[in-house]
């Protein structure tokens with residue numbers, strides 16, 4: 367069976383710097399795939415290539431069998447592959463619900479239909495209490511949730527999240543993990559860039575590890591955390607022992 371997203375031999379160069387070097391992997395429909403790696407590994411660049419923000423130097427990206435390489439972001443989003451940004455940028459002067467509405471208008475021409483979708487996403491992301499607040503007045507944790515709600519409102523088939531769990535408190539983190547699980551049960555496929563391996567462990571069906579632009583490992587989280595190269599490049603011995611103890 368064809369995967370929903372297929373990345374093939376993707377290379378992205380900035381002058382002489384190779385941010386993504388011949389990266390290939392698949393994202394199967396209905397799964398959660400985590401993308402991890404140290405700072406500068408090339409995770410955000412890969413997201414930017416897939417979502418059309420950057421045009422890759424070489425390689426191909428297929429979405430639902432369609433070659434979307436070098437397509438502009440709005441065309442990729444219309445096909446159903448939507449991303450959030452690491453630096454959240456809500457429309458600060460607009461209310462929370464209006465920000466979500468902006469997303470909902472991608473697939474709903476009438477205000478009533480768009481409002482129905484927006485209200486559902488507001489609820490799903492537990493933002494009801496903040497519905498009429500100015501987006502600019504929200505805390506960073508709430509802004510991240512708003513960003514997620516706005517992306518969801520576009521009714522994506524593939525949702526790509528860039529560090530939506532960064533900076534969250536313990537309780538917020540648990541809520542975020544539950545929320546992503548919930549999104550998955552709605553049939554949305556997720557590609558998630560995340561630094562917090564503990565958050566990804568119970569969530570991801572598969573993890574792809576980048577280091578210096580190169581894919582160094584790919585597999586179920588339980589396997590990847592024991593991979594020697596991943597431990598050396600990213601996780602460190604301490605971390606991997608801690609996880610093993612957690613499971614024991």
Ligand SMILES: Nc1ncnc2c1ncn2[C@@H]1O[C@H](COP(=O)(O)OP(=O)(O)OP(=O)(O)O)[C@@H](O)[C@H]1O
Nearest residue numbers: 380383384385403404405406407408409410411412
């Ligand atoms: N627009 C750009 N122009 C030049 N170099 C860039 C550009 N974007 C990214 N890079 C470089 O590409 C490399 C990969 O960066 P990228 O942001 O993709 O890594 P990352 O894995 O997302 O890191 P982080 O975890 O810090 O977000 C880095 O060396 C970065 O400096």
